Amino acid sequence: MRITLIGAVVVAVALCGSVGVTGQAAQAAQAAQATHAEPTSAAIDDYLREVLHDTGLPGLSVVVTHDDRVVHAAGYGESSDGTPVTADTPMRIASVSKSFTAMAVMTLVEDGRIALDRPVADQLPGFTMADPRAGAVTVRHLLNQTSGFSDTTIDVTALESATSLAEYTSGLAPGTLAADPGTHYEYCNVNYDLAARLVEVASGRSFDEYLRERVFRPLGMTRSAASARVVQPADGYNSVFGAWISRPELPGFLDSSGGGGVITTAADMGRWLISQNGDGVQLVSPEGLRTMHTSSTVDEYAMGWIPEGGTLLHSGNLFTYTAVQGIVPGTGYGFAVLANSASLQDDTYDVLNGLIALSEGRQPESLGGTRQLLELGLGLVTVAAVALGVLGVRRSARWARRRAGASPWRVGVRFVPLLLPAVAFTAYPDLISVLTNGRTVTWEQLTYFAAPLTIAALVVALAGVATAVARLLRLRTTVH
Structure with missing residues (x-):
């Protein structure tokens, strides 16, 4: 999955970079x-x-x-x-693994052990969902990502605790579809994980074993596997x-x-x-290869x-x-x-x-500079937030004295800009999920390749909260 979480920001910075040779x-x-x-x-x-x-x-x-x-x-x-x-x-x-999964499925299609246009439920014992429409999902729908599966209607985070593809498949039972099968495209890893389980059932081997025996080994891919x-x-x-x-x-x-x-x-x-x-x-016929390459x-x-x-x-x-x-x-x-x-x-x-x-x-x-420029900008935001937070705390007494006689409503309005970053940060994974078309994003994931953005957002939020708390304490002291 190409999940650059703040693609819009990256593109904006990239447009500022020089294009050369x-x-x-x-x-x-x-x-x-x-x-x-x-x-x-x-x-x-x-x-x-x-x-x-x-x-x-x-x-x-x-x-x-x-x-x-x-x-x-x-x-x-x-x-x-x-x-x-x-x-x-x-x-x-x-x-990139998805093309290998599709190939594994297609070899079994051409062997007559999987049917592309028959429902998955007819070919995969143990696959059920709370949504009756799931019974109409075909293997082709899985591979084309038109099944109706969605991160928004399936708890994909819970599925990560599965220890096998069989357990993963049974974990889909409470899920529902976001659209009728075959009517809507939505990128969702569940499609291909379910396809991998179908390979296991149809072949009688684990998915990794089947890939190594029927895909990697014939091609001479001796240092490839689907298991660490x-x-x-x-x-x-x-x-x-x-x-x-x-x-x-x-x-x-x-x-x-x-x-x-x-x-x-x-x-x-x-x-x-x-x-x-x-x-x-x-590994498959020319027609099978064309099928996998066709939208x-x-x-x-x-x-x-x-x-x-x-x-x-x-x-x-x-x-x-x-x-x-x-x-x-x-x-x-x-x-x-x-x-x-x-x-x-x-x-x-x-x-x-x-x-x-x-x-x-x-x-x-030329490709240089985009990442560096983006992270430099986020670093400067982080440093500026720290400086403004320290300044806000140090000047909180002066701020409180000036507003000692103001109405509570007017004083309260002054706290809104300070607390907005904190409110936004609490919804941070959900906001990033919106930017990635509904893909599930967790807090832990955001500490990985999005770490500079996460750190900057956290520091901005903490600077606002620290300033707001200091001003509130000073204001109470001044009033009393």
């Missing part, structure tokens, strides 16, 4: 444009080294494929234990006012999650991208892929990892960008666009 990468792009040649591994490497320098990311692993070949696969920076990031460094890819017990990713990072802090992943992330459980490497992703472009080892009749979302122009994309954002993949069927190129970090600014998508530009002989835009 990286040095060596620009020269490489000009040369490629002139000859229409495939960018060399060296040219891609120059671009990525400049990206790492300009963005300040702690680590990055990237693969670029063309037709049936890997053009470039490498890692940059370091992991949280100080070891260099390479093309073989395992990282979580979050919602099989492939252990290093801890990732969060950026806190410009400092990268190593953090363990949030607890409660379900092993074998179909919505975001895959752990893989850039090298393995290269094999996946080649197959997705119709070359190399094929539903309700929204552009396909099955773990989002068509944008001539490109198929999907990004992912966990709390210490970000990732994005893309294929361009018209040119045969494939791209994957994996980062062992998460912050208010997700650079992986912009890196992928830069790689696409290189593949087309165009000049990639």
Whole structure:
């Protein structure tokens, strides 16, 4: 899931940044444009080294494929234990996992063990919901995210305590739908976690085992799994006012999650991208591949892929990892960008666009400064709030003397601006949920990649409360 919580703020800051061309990468792009040649591994490497320098990311692993070949696969920076990031460094890819879940389902569809257009309830014992409309949800609805499932009508936080996909499925019983199946698109991880359980029931294997046996192993993806017990990713990072802090992943992330459980490497992703472009080892028929790449009749979302122009994309954002993949069927190129970090600014998508530009002989835009500028602004807000809070407390006696004879109503109005930030902060997760189209957001999540925003909001709220309390105490003393 690409969950940059304050996307609007990030975009606003990004628009203020300069748009230019990286040095060596620009020269490489000009040369490629002139000859229409495939960018060399060296040219891609120059671009990525400049990206790492300009963005300040702690680590990055990237693969670029063309037709049936890997053009470039490498890692940059370091992991949280100080070891260099390479093309073989395992990282979580979050919602990029959804395309793998869709592939697992499609292999079983073509084996005749899952039917795309039959109700899930007919194929998955134990799946019931309080809403009778759930009986009409088909497998296709799950993969197209048109089932009617929504974070607003299902307690997805409670589901995080499940220890298996079977328990997860039974936990859906009290949930309801937000719309009739097949009529409305809404991004919800429940769709793909339920699809993963369907894979387990249809195959008789755990979801992780099935992925490894029927998807990863045939493609040669030897360092990929959907369980940290099989492939252990290093801890990732969060950026806190410009400092990268190593953090363990949030607890409660379900092993074998179909919505975001895959752990893989850039090298393995290269094999996946080649197959997705119709070359190399094929796991399903050409028609099955086209089905997964085709938008539903309700929204552009396909099955773990989002068509944008001539490109198929999907990004992912966990709390210490970000990732994005893309294929361009018209040119045969494939791209994957994996980062062992998460912050208010997700650079992986912009890196992928830069790689696409290189593949087309165009000049990639520079990426540096957005995260740094955003966090600098939030840092200045935090410092200013502390200063104003201290000043407000120190001047509270003077403020109280001036208003000793005023009516209570007039005095009360003066407290409103001071307390509004605190009121807003109590509703902080709900406000962020609104910005993310109803996705469930918890307080704990907001201490991860949104940490600078959370700290700034908390300090502003505390400064207002401290000033209000000091003024109220002084006012009572003055009156009496």
